[in-house]
Amino acid sequence: MAALLVCASLLLHAQKTAMQVVGIMQDGGSPQLGCLKPCCKNNKQREFVSSIALIDSTNQVFHLLDATPDIASQFQLIYQTLPATYKLGSIFLTHAHIGHYTGLQFLGREAMNAAEVPVYVMPRMGAYLTKNGPWSQLVQLKNIQLQPLVQDQTVQLGGFQLTPLLVPHRDEFSETVGFRVKGAGKSLLFIPDIDKWEKWDRQLIAEIEKVDYAFIDGTFFADGEINRPMHEIPHPFISETIRLLDTLPRSIRERVYFTHFNHTNPLLQHTHPDRIRLEKDGYHFATTGTILSL
Numbered sequence: 001m002a003a004l005l006v007c008a009s010l011l012l013h014a015q016k017t018a019m020q021v022v023g024i025m026q027d028g029g030s031p032q033l034g035c036l037k038p039c040c041k042n043n044k045q046r047e048f049v050s051s052i053a054l055i056d057s058t059n060q061v062f063h064l065l066d067a068t069p070d071i072a073s074q075f076q077l078i079y080q081t082l083p084a085t086y087k088l089g090s091i092f093l094t095h096a097h098i099g100h101y102t103g104l105q106f107l108g109r110e111a112m113n114a115a116e117v118p119v120y121v122m123p124r125m126g127a128y129l130t131k132n133g134p135w136s137q138l139v140q141l142k143n144i145q146l147q148p149l150v151q152d153q154t155v156q157l158g159g160f161q162l163t164p165l166l167v168p169h170r171d172e173f174s175e176t177v178g179f180r181v182k183g184a185g186k187s188l189l190f191i192p193d194i195d196k197w198e199k200w201d202r203q204l205i206a207e208i209e210k211v212d213y214a215f216i217d218g219t220f221f222a223d224g225e226i227n228r229p230m231h232e233i234p235h236p237f238i239s240e241t242i243r244l245l246d247t248l249p250r251s252i253r254e255r256v257y258f259t260h261f262n263h264t265n266p267l268l269q270h271t272h273p274d275r276i277r278l279e280k281d282g283y284h285f286a287t288t289g290t291i292l293s294l
C-alpha cells in the first residue's frame, strides 16, 4: 500500500493535471441503509458514492465533481496522496439527488465552516440551493459561492476546461448535467446519472470518441436486479450499454469506465463471470483510489 501511494504521488507530480476516482457507488452508497442482503450485510468497509477529484498541480488545488455524503472520507483519501498545501478549489454539481450534492452540508458552520468555496451549478440547481434550507444558509453565510453554469458553455479553471452537458434524468428539484473535462493532455466524460441513452439528444458513441476516459452510468447490470418497478428509476443497464458499444474497436471501448453502481449490482464482485468477460472485452469498472493523468 505504501509503495502504491508513493507511485501515485510521483505520478501526480509528473502531471500538470490528473484525476482521482474518489467514489463509485450510486447515491445510497454501500452499505445501503436497511439492506440485509449479502451485498451490504457483510460489507465492513464503506464504498463511497460516485465522485471524481480533478487535480491541478500547477495551481495546487483540486476540484470535485459532485459533493457526496462521503465527502469527509473522500478528502481523507485525496490527502493520502496530495500534500497538505493543496486546497479545495471548487465543486461542480451534476444534480439535486442525494448522492450528488448533500455533501455540501459539511462545508457549513456545523462542520468545516468553509469560506466562499465556488460551487458551479446549473440555473435550477442554483435556485434550489438558494431557496431551501439548510443549503440557503451555506449561501447566506458565504460558506459557498454559487457560480452559474450554462449548458454547453465551457468554464476555464486553471488547468481544466469543464463543459456541462444536459442529460435526461428524473429532474424533480434540478436539471441534470454530466461534464466533459479537458486537462493539460487528456479529457474525461463524467455522466453518473442518465435515464436512457436513447433519450439523450447526443450520441453516446460520438461523445466517447471525443474523450480519453468516459465514466458513465453503470447503476444496474440488468433488468430485474431490484425488487421494485425499475422503470420508476430508469438507468441504462450495463447490458444495454455494451450492446450499443460492442461494434466499436477495442481501443474506443477501453475508454469506458462504468461507475455509480447500485449496491445490488452483481458486477461489483470482481470475480463475477460477466465482469471478467467485459473486462476482457476492454471495458473498465471504476475503482476508488485510481489516479489517471488528464
Ligand SMILES: [Zn+2]
Binding pocket: 026, 027, 097, 099, 100, 192, 193, 260
Ligand atoms: Zn445518482
Ligand SMILES: [Zn+2]
Binding pocket: 031, 032, 035, 036, 037, 038, 039, 040, 041, 263, 264
Ligand atoms: Zn445491499
Ligand SMILES: [Zn+2]
Binding pocket: 095, 097, 169, 193
Ligand atoms: Zn440522480
